[in-house]
Amino acid sequence: MNKISKGLGSVQKLGPVLGLVLITIILAIMSPNFLTVDNILNVLRQVSINAIIAFGMTFVILTGGIDLSVGSILALGSALTAGMLASGMDPILAVLIGLLAGAIMGLINGVIITKGKVAPFIATLATMTIFRGLTLVYTDGRPITGLSDSISFQMIGKGYFFGIPFPVVTMLIAYFILFFILRKTTFGRGVYAIGGNEEASLLSGLKVDRLKMGVYSITGLLSALAGITLTSRLNSAQPTAGVSYELDAIAAVVLGGTSLSGGRGWIFGTLIGALIIGVLNNGLNLLNVSSFYQQVVKGGVILLAVLLDRKKAA
């Protein structure tokens, strides 16, 4: 019986990959411009921002939580970094401080959730609004432009590395590090354990609060990383950047097969989930589908994926 259930498990895991392949084939047939090297690199670059955030979201969702504040952290991290750059700070230092700021914002979420015992949905709903508000205060509601012309900063968003767009490289590096953390470290084991059964984890001696704070900090850091990448790409910080990015990130996690109730899931699925969303966006654009219809299609695909997953589980 176990062998069979294991077998079913791997079929279930293949689901998102099959979905991605299927969508790719359909789009390749319908649009000759789709399967070109240029376009694929383009898709990957578009996907990278969402994927980086969604990796963090995977950690949060695996613990049974949710983080709605990622878009606001992205914006505030981006604005702070841009502000420092505009005032002439060393770009590497500015980027590091920006990342640290993101991690601290995530840590604040973690502290509210663990020490304040506030449900993650509520806690991050509140900080989403607070961080967005602070971004508007800091930028006075206007974009920050005139950033550094330092090549190293420009590289982050616009550069290439052996022909691969730099954001894609960032995404892949983040993926491998996070994959390793989740699969090979005691921290990663703790993430799965807490999501599977928080009470049992606590009684088994896991430092549940500290683990959760770590998870939200990682997500904050990744959101800021996405923000900095975006800033470099646009050569400016927008106060309204990242609005509703949390939804795309959650969608990528769910499409990848991670359970919203925690304890079950994988980061590879999230990468595939983000790719599905990116490929759909790109393909529908190439096919000249109106952006209004694109939303309908995207929502439909998410629904379909979840329904199929249900069927298999039953």
Next chain:
Amino acid sequence: MKNTPIVEMKNIHKSFFHVEVLKGVDFSLYPGEIHALMGENGAGKSTLMKILTGIHKSDEGEIDYKGEKVTYTSPKDAEKDGIAVIHQELNIIPYLSVAENMFLGKELKHGPFGLLKNKEMNKKSQEYLNRLGITIDSIKPAGELSVGQQQMIEIARAIAADTEVLIMDEPTAALTDREIDTLFKVMNQLRKDGVAIIYISHRMEEIFKICDRITVLRDGQSIGTKETLTTDFEEIVKMMVGRELGERFPKRTSTIGENRFVVDNLSHEGIFENITFNVRKGEILGVAGLMGAGRTEIMETIFGARKKSGGRISLDGKELTIRKPHHAIKAGIGFITEDRKDEGLILGLSVRENLVIPNLKTFSKTGIVKEKKEKQWTEEMILKLRIKTSGPEQEVKSLSGGNQQKVVFGKWLGIEPKLLILDEPTRGVDVGAKKEIYSIMNELTERGFSIIMVSSELPEILGMSDRVMVIHEGKVTAIIDREDANQEKIMEAATGGVRT
């Protein structure tokens, strides 16, 4: 007892994923009898009941109900026909009133818009409760009642629906002794009214007290049906395990060493106060008391899962500061909780992942898990504790209760604790596995571990403890040596009768 069975199941076969779970089971039930269904975990009891109530469909065989062949496709079908189940996990909605719970899904309504007839429902539910001889106010929120009372609501709900066959799955697992008495009174009343009851339990004493007949299943086959009056404990156990089990408790030769663990005046306002006791090296201290006496709370406080309001704890002469479970674990204390599914295991993770959790430090270096070492150790544990599993990677969800409990034991053996606290270590575990768990306890104390065992089963307390501490309403009312301990003394102290 009438001469025609109300339920007759003939030659029932059922396979899951090509594994035959039921291999031609026969079972018959007469009106007005209480019929125990016994067998080790995995013997097929639940599957048989699920087939009767339409949750599963049998591959072969026939069910006759009141002389007619039936096939139910859902529990609702069966319920309409008068076959109801009282599950181990109660289906009570805490914020609704007793009456609302009783009429849930079959509310009495006025006219086409379905306005509720609240008054009538309140009155009717009160009538049913009175008929069962229970004094519960039907407009009270169900969540304010004790577990035993909630169970009574479920029974009343079944009776209100003209139930003729009542299936009870481990109904006494969470009840106090007094509540069990009430339950048995109600069951006797139902028997007189001609209701047939199928009673599933691991508790021998209760089965011999209340049941008329016992049917034993083993490995998906019916081994036989006995009249309770003409059989005995040994015969039933032998039928269940298929061999002589010998003594119920393994022989315990204890070599007790020096004082190891001291609890001094531990208190938690309103729950327990001035708890003082000690445990010596190699000793098993049994902790008896009624449900709700505060035993679990005391253990949780020692382990750091609850805050104390006063008192001191020391191990090997060193005072401990325990604020969180991981402090206790670091000091060498392990805790096997009473609720293994909610507090003991992470059901979705594998045997390996569960086993190593309290011990991740040993199996990692600078935060990176050494999977090979984990696997090796897990395989050793599986052999050592005789855990029946397909391998280290099997999800613990799919193990039987006894084997899950062994995983919980293994988890704590990994940290080599000096003191192991066991809260109801054999609850929901079948006889065979129980004895294995007792043997593990003996092995541990021989190696110098100290054990505190909280248990509501007196035979277990008497069979395994070197000393017995009795708790009554949050206070220690007696500490009795093994030689002097007996059922009467413990019960007296547990009900607050005497102080020794």
